[in-house]
Amino acid sequence: MDSNETFLVFPDPAPPDLVRCLDLGGYRWKTAAGAEAVRNGNESGETWTGAIVAADTQPEAAWALCRELRRGDVATEPLLVLISGAQLDELGSADDLFDDFIITPFHPRELEARLKHLLWRAGRGARPEVVNYGPIELNLETYQAMIDGRPLDLTYMEYELLRFLTANPGRVFTRETLLNRVWGYEYYGGARTVDVHVRRLRAKLGEEHANLIQTVRSVGYKLGQSRWKE
Amino acid sequence: MVQRQQEYVLRAVEERNVKLVRLWFTDVLGQLKSVAISPVELETALEEGVHFDGSAIDGFSRIQESDVLAKPDPTTFELLPWAEGGNTARMFCDIFSQDGDPFEGDPRQVLRRNLEAAHQTGYSFFVAPEMEFFYFADGEPTHTPKLLDSGSYFDLTTSDVASDLRRETISVLETMGIPVEYSFHEDSPSQHEIDLRYTDAMSMADQIMTFRLVVRELALERGRFASFMPKPLEGMQGSGMHLHLSLFEKDANAFHDPEAEFALSKVARQFMAGLLVHAREITAVTNQLVNSYKRLVVGFEAPVWVTWAQNNRSALIRVPVTKADKPSSTRVEYRSPDPACNPYLAFSVILAAGMEGIRQEYDLPAQTTRNIFELTAEEMSDLGVHPLPQSLAEALDVMEQSKLVHDALGSHIFEWFLRNKRSEWRAYKSHVSQWELERYLPSW
Numbered sequence: 001m002d003s004n005e006t007f008l009v010f011p012d013p014a015p016p017d018l019v020r021c022l023d024l025g026g027y028r029w030k031t032a033a034g035a036e037a038v039r040n041g042n043e044s045g046e047t048w049t050g051a052i053v054a055a056d057t058q059p060e061a062a063w064a065l066c067r068e069l070r071r072g073d074v075a076t077e078p079l080l081v082l083i084s085g086a087q088l089d090e091l092g093s094a095d096d097l098f099d100d101f102i103i104t105p106f107h108p109r110e111l112e113a114r115l116k117h118l119l120w121r122a123g124r125g126a127r128p129e130v131v132n133y134g135p136i137e138l139n140l141e142t143y144q145a146m147i148d149g150r151p152l153d154l155t156y157m158e159y160e161l162l163r164f165l166t167a168n169p170g171r172v173f174t175r176e177t178l179l180n181r182v183w184g185y186e187y188y189g190g191a192r193t194v195d196v197h198v199r200r201l202r203a204k205l206g207e208e209h210a211n212l213i214q215t216v217r218s219v220g221y222k223l224g225q226s227r228w229k230e
Numbered sequence: 231m232v233q234r235q236q237e238y239v240l241r242a243v244e245e246r247n248v249k250l251v252r253l254w255f256t257d258v259l260g261q262l263k264s265v266a267i268s269p270v271e272l273e274t275a276l277e278e279g280v281h282f283d284g285s286a287i288d289g290f291s292r293i294q295e296s297d298v299l300a301k302p303d304p305t306t307f308e309l310l311p312w313a314e315g316g317n318t319a320r321m322f323c324d325i326f327s328q329d330g331d332p333f334e335g336d337p338r339q340v341l342r343r344n345l346e347a348a349h350q351t352g353y354s355f356f357v358a359p360e361m362e363f364f365y366f367a368d369g370e371p372t373h374t375p376k377l378l379d380s381g382s383y384f385d386l387t388t389s390d391v392a393s394d395l396r397r398e399t400i401s402v403l404e405t406m407g408i409p410v411e412y413s414f415h416e417d418s419p420s421q422h423e424i425d426l427r428y429t430d431a432m433s434m435a436d437q438i439m440t441f442r443l444v445v446r447e448l449a450l451e452r453g454r455f456a457s458f459m460p461k462p463l464e465g466m467q468g469s470g471m472h473l474h475l476s477l478f479e480k481d482a483n484a485f486h487d488p489e490a491e492f493a494l495s496k497v498a499r500q501f502m503a504g505l506l507v508h509a510r511e512i513t514a515v516t517n518q519l520v521n522s523y524k525r526l527v528v529g530f531e532a533p534v535w536v537t538w539a540q541n542n543r544s545a546l547i548r549v550p551v552t553k554a555d556k557p558s559s560t561r562v563e564y565r566s567p568d569p570a571c572n573p574y575l576a577f578s579v580i581l582a583a584g585m586e587g588i589r590q591e592y593d594l595p596a597q598t599t600r601n602i603f604e605l606t607a608e609e610m611s612d613l614g615v616h617p618l619p620q621s622l623a624e625a626l627d628v629m630e631q632s633k634l635v636h637d638a639l640g641s642h643i644f645e646w647f648l649r650n651k652r653s654e655w656r657a658y659k660s661h662v663s664q665w666e667l668e669r670y671l672p673s674w
Contacts, residue, residue: 024234143241151246153309155407156238175481190354191481192558196429203404 008032008051008076010065015054016180018082021108022052023181024160025115026131026140028167034061035068042068047076050118054082056104059090066097078118082106133166133224135209147209157183158201161194165213165223174220194221235304236276239321243269246309249317253280253302254439255325256337258289258643259518259650260572262439264320265300275302279326289646290325290335298333299326306436311405312447322436334642337574341435344578344638348585353477353484355581358411358428358561361441361569362469364420364462365392369455375462377420378454391454396422399448406444408437418466428474428561431581435573438471442569460517460568461524468525470532471569474550475580476561477501486560492540492549493560499594502538502547502562504587505580506595509536509546509566511632512579513618514625514651515639516567520658523621525568533565536616537598545598546618566618575639575647582638623655 005028009018012031022029029052032038051069055062062081069076078099083090085103099121100114131138137146138159145152145159154162160182165173173181175191183193198221202210213223243251251272253265265282267275279301284290290298300323310318325336332339348355367376378392393415400410409427416423424445426437442458449456461468477484477497487495494502517526525532531543538547548563567576586592598615610617619625626648629635636644 142245143238144245153242153246153311153405155305155307156235157305158407159238190478192354192356192478193430195558196427196433199409199427200407203409204407206404 005049006030008038008048008069010034010051010053010062011058015057015082017105017108018052018054018111020181020184021111023164023167024108025112026163026167027115028131032065035064038065038068050078050080050115050122051076052080052082052115053098054104055090056082056084056087059083059087063090063094063097066094070097078115078122080111080114080118131163131167133169134212136162136166136212138163138166147205152204154201154204157197158204161197162201162223165221169224170222172216172219172222178220232304236273239276239304239307240273242307243272243319246319247317248309248319250319251275252310252318252320253300253323254320255300255323256439256572256574257287258335258337258572258575258646260337260570260575261288262443263287265323276304280323284325284333284335287335289643289650290333297328298336299328299330300324301326308406308440311402312444312451322439334640335646337572337578337643338432338435340639340643341432341574341578343640344581345431348477348581351585351588352479353585355431355577356428356476356478357431357434357577358426358474359434359438359569359573360423360425360470360472360474361438361445361458362416362421362423362471363445363569364418364457364459364469365395365422365449366420366455366457366462369457375455375457379419391452392420392422395449395452395454396424399445400424402444402448403441406440408440416467418463421467421469428476431577435577438569438573458569460519460522460570464524467530468532469569470525470565471567471571473564473567473576473580474561475501475564475584477584483558483560485562486557488554488557493552493554493557494549494562495560497588498560498562500587500592501584502587503592503594504584504590505547505562505564506536506538507592508579508583508586508632508634510616510619510625510628511635512576512583512629513566514622514629515579515635515647516571516576517625518572518622518651519568519570520622520654522568522570523619523625526566526618526620534617535598535610536618538562538594539597539599542597542599575643578638579635582634586634621655622651623659626651626655 007027007029009029009031012033014031053062053066066079069079081098081101082104083101099118102111102114129139129141131140135148143159145154145162164182175194178194179191198213202213205212213221216222248269251267253267255263257263265280279299281297281299283296284298285296302321302323306322308320309316310320324338325333327333345355365378367378396413400413403410411425411427413424445456458469485495485498486493526534528534533546537545539545540549541551542548546565548565550561550563552559564580619628630648
């Protein structure tokens with residue numbers, strides 16, 4: 001997967017339920033602060049797989065961002081907006097600014113289905129099939145993990161944790177963030193659960209690759225180095 | 231979430247060409263049991279569970295109802311890297327009775343219930359065991375076990391067979407997601423220790439079941455025999471399973487208080503006091519064999535007296551020294567259990583004893599700093615210190631009177647365990663040993 005196959009997400013920080021849904025679906029994403037940030041990005045040739053704009057909290061900034069995305073040489077599409085039920089009237093005057101919409105709070109399945117459909121209509125594959133970093137390769141379709149080309153047998157949670165870290169190389173995540181994003185809200189093991197799973201993952205990666213997952217003292221964990229210029 | 235986990239397991243079976251899925255569970259005595267199914271049966275097994283006749287399983291049987299339902303836990307799906315070309319996988323199961331309730335005879339359900347109860351008061355229970363065992367030339371019970379080497383503690387020059395075996399075992403354990411903290415050659419010849427990294431008590435009980443199997447299977451593959459028998463050789467150190475215990479309250483170690491003496495919080499002190507008060511009652515579960523009590527004797531670093539101390543290896547509870555900047559590692563070490571126990575039940579009664587200390591706000595007595603092995607029974611009694619039960623019979627007598635153990639295990643297992651173990655003791659009591667013949671026959 002190329003690094004430009006990334007969804008733009010607004011606002012920053014992104015709504016947690018949206019984040020979780022995208023992460024579980026294996027989509028790569030990056031937040032944008034607003035229209036101006038996007039304009040600057042466009043000028044430096046940044047492109048996006050699509051955009052998901054939550055317009056329910058800061059509607060004006062959100063619509064401004066949508067306008068920016070539709071401008072330029074290549075309009076960003078598909079563009080999915082998230083609005084509250086009370087905003088349905090706003091849609092009429094913003095007809096050309098989005099490809100589809102969802103009313104919040106949304107059902108994760110609905111978001112996934114709409115995204116899939118939008119990508120398909122735009123003539124692109126459903127979702128990224130492979131995530132890799134260095135010797136790690138994860139096939140999202142078959143749930144298979146490889147290290148140096150040999151299969152790595154993981155439990156479901158180990159797989160989800162490795163996928164999340166691999167999809168976001170170089171980013172430091174606190175234990176709490178990992179718990180929320182990987183385990184979800186229904187889980188109550190506490191941050192120790194994260195430590196325990198990181199240890200299991202390192203054990204399975206083997207001595208040679210155990211240090212791919214680094215402990216960031218008093219913060220959390222990260223995998224490898226970022227491929228984006230921060 | 232559950233659906234995704236099931237889908238994950240089904241895909242893994244397909245992609246990794248798994249030919250056989252073993253559904254694991256544990257009988258009341260702590261023996262691993264397995265029902266094997268083929269991949270085509272897996273989806274139904276995950277959704278509906280697998281029915282089987284429980285009457286053949288120790289501690290499961292009941293006169294009226296013998297059919298039980300095993301539901302695989304998809305989070306425990308692992309390939310068994312050594313077995314049948316790596317085409318075999320396993321999952322632990324929870325057992326349910328016909329009416330859909332958690333089955334009272336299932337040790338995993340018993341631990342789940344005890345962990346749930348602790349969680350209701352805000353605590354999660356973490357355990358790290360030190361697993362001791364012997365490698366012998368064979369498992370033939372008709373002669374004294376033959377040693378593989380004459381190495382001793384931290385010895386680097388010991389026989390290679392055992393060291394290779396241990397290394398290989400650790401590599402398989404790590405592949406299966408069981409991280410190892412340390413491993414070394416123990417005090418006695420042929421004795422080894424592998425310490426596992428701490429995790430939540432349920433995963434750890436599962437890991438100990440897996441550990442015992444991996445150690446034994448790999449030894450057999452090399453034509454050797456691994457044993458977790460608590461005291462296989464007279465006059466030598468026995469095999470213990472010291473348990474490092476801690477409670478976490480959300481993300482904070484509830485045992486840690488930087489201001490307090492030894493950095494032990496009030497919760498830790500009450501938990502320890504609970505363990506001390508109820509130690510005698512829970513010993514039948516943590517040390518369940520006739521042979522277990524031959525390890526708990528003076529002179530071999532095994533605990534004999536119900537005491538605690540900071541860093542005194544003769545005490546029942548030890549408080550290991552931890553680094554000041556690592557509050558998460560504050561813990562207490564409970565030293566009586568042996569590796570032949572049922573880990574689900576042992577963790578259940580240990581947790582129940584500690585939680586009782588917290589609930590009743592027990593006071594922790596002063597630590598015993600003198601080397602208690604040098605004190606006489608009278609001196610100990612003057613100090614108000616009691617001995618652990620000296621035999622399985624005594625341990626069962628104390629356990630039978632314990633409401634705490636009864637409630638922790640539930641009536642079904644409590645009663646079955648006492649019946650089964652009483653009969654083990656009766657069989658032992660009527661046995662005339664070589665020792666008796668040698669000692670008495672010439673003179674009487």
